[in-house]
Amino acid sequence: MRLSFTVNGRQCEADDVWEGESLLYVLRERLGLPGSKNACEQGECGSCTVYLDGVPACACLVAAGQAAGREVGTVEGLAEGDGLGAVQESFVEAGAVQCGFCTPGLLVATDDLVNRVPHPSDAEIRESLAGNLCRCTGYEKIMDAVRLAADRRASSEASRSGKTDA
């Protein structure tokens, strides 16, 4: 099939797509967007988390055909202008990145959390990120990064209104 959908605000087409292949495969292998990672291929680790019509989803569980006509947002779309987005910056600053393989999925999940919940409690953060496995960091610095990102997001509330989720 020919797959048409929007990725990070850009209209994208991919030809000869088998409907059953995963959205993750389409992003990584057909569209040259390897930011979203494949670490389990069965919805257990969150490394492949992307926005699908503004809602976080495991791209490994979304069949390509299901993405037709929809809006997808990936880690590659989190930058703000030429620089890093607030969530990206917070992860670097807090030391929440080690091997970086869980990072893209966590960034999307965090972006969603701080958009939805202005001042998440620690319990809320832990619970909403419990589906994103990290084998390296021990999560402490990820917690710091999310708190930092939430603070920044809250204090730049005004500029946020112009930004779309995807």
Next chain:
Amino acid sequence: MTTAEESMLRANAIGTPLTRLDGTEKVTGTAPYAVEHPVDSPAHLHPLQAAIALGRATGIDTSAAEAEPGVLAVLTHANAPRLASTGNGELEILQSGEVGYRGQFLGGVIAETPEIARRAADLIRVHYERYEHDVELRADRDDLYKPEQVNPAFDTDTAQGDADGALASAAVTLDATYSTPMEHNNPMEPHATIACWTDGELTLHDSTQGVYWTQAAVAPLFELDQQQVRVISPHVGGGFGSKGIPHPNVVLAAMAARLVPGRPVKFPLTRQQMFSVVGYRTPTIQHVRLGADEQGRLSAITLDVVEQTAKVKEFAEQTAIPTRTMYAAPHRRTSHRLAALDTPVPTWMRAPGECPGMFGPEVAMDEMALACGLDPIEFRVRNEPETDPESGLPFSSRNLVACLREGARRFGWHDRDPRPGTRRHGEWLVGTGVAASTYPVFAMPGSQATIRATPDGRYAVRIGAVDIGTGTWTALTQIAADALEVSVGEVDLEIGSTTLPTASGAGGSSGINSWGSPIVAAARTLRARLDEHGGTVPAEGVEATEGMPDNPHTSQYAMHSFGAQFAEVWVNADTGEVSVPRLLGIFAAGRIINARTGRSQLLGGMTMGLSMALHEESVLDPRFGHVVNHDLAEYHIATNADVGSLEVDWLDEHDPYVNPMGSKGIGELGITGTAAAITNAAYHATGIRVRELPLHPDKFLR
């Protein structure tokens, strides 16, 4: 001659919490991991794996697979390249139809897309002759054997004095057996390779802990010179030991690529495949005996370990090693015995030896402290050795007692009521526990660094090291900057390829030691050369290359890092569920090169220790020889919601003997002792002494 003190690096950049230099690439999704390197028209490989644990494939029918549109080639032992015999039974795959363990590679399909390759692999029919397999580890097997040495080159057994005699006459004794299960490393990035042959030479973009280690293992198999195999690995999504030496997936990718010369073949393993082909931590059975006098001074320590290896290749985990160093006792003995099974080959998993070996003995210390009527910290302090107990060498630095005392102060240990099973919060039983941590200082030989200064004020530092997430890019830049006496912004580091000077891999927490030392040596030579040019860089630039310097102190001192871990554990009185609201680790590991990445190493190590304590267990089905829970749905690792308050700190430790940076490795230290501290706390909470990991709820339902 310069003294150890004088040759120490003056710290300027090192010790600061410089943010990770590869951070931007990683948070934008642009850091290329193995299979993400842009290549032209890649083909995709899906493996064929043995569906029996022992026997022989008598016929492999590939006709249906070959007929699938999009299939480029089907690989089996019938058409696989012949490999040179290197004595590595794990890597020498597809040389016959023999099956040595379930899941072993028997072939693969190379196709235009991964989906086609996977579907075609399903169409292959294999007929087997089955032999009776044997995959059960038990301490009472009559075929246990004594390996020649244990990983990497330690004595298998040691003995001093008369341990049996001392135990017979001791006032207080303990005799208990502990066990740890099979565990899988499970780095988040599955093992992955792009292999491509051009003009008889092989290029591997591989997810590896050592580009030169991979080259050294692969080149002889294909009868190539080392430099005919190029290995590239700038970013690795974790390894924890399983990517230390190559596994059969790398060989299968290279074999498959041979069938489609000029075309790159991508081979990322699935999570499930990782459970049978990239190694695991052996299960261990640890028989500990302790004897002490009435004052709680140990007279005897013995640890006899039984563990498994594979028939296709030996791996002997060094589980008893920490017992040789931890506590003083005149009479002592350690031993390792192996059962060779029809299983996949065990391998390194974060702190092989020290991690399982700090479980049994550190729980035993807790039990023994109670038996002696002593606080577990006081008991450890009382048995602190003055010199390394087995070698007799002085320690280059040893601050275990200081870590225990500082941890006790911060954790609020002083008012702890030692009685078990007496504190309750609603349905939760509450307890606290402590255990020690340790890890040796390893230095790998053979690394070289080249530094080139150019008139534009830049310093190019080149070494074939790797960054598996630990922060090598950042830490080596800091070390180079201080050794060159310039700012980090003037240094351009290149790592992650065999086109760079030779280097050891990331293993044994040895990276900073083994790569940093030659960088310091090269920087010093370079500065001397610059002085000859009057301090200015000539138009053609100045270059210096140095290897790993000899460290004369290695034979004069015992070099280890130490730590103390404290846990608060809640056990649900009705369900047996265990939770860990609080963990504290205090470490002494020489100078910490980067406070930010270093802290994360220790936090991550402790969390993997927590994961080991609460969750991790690969369940091997003895009937079929495979790991039943072979994915992240069933093999649980700690998630964010499992972790409560987790705190790490370190003491300022000055050690001029270990290397010019004064640093000890920290990648593995944090995982040692965590599971024991949690297990000891669970006992304190419940009065139930668990001696087998993991602490699943059933262990507390009695």
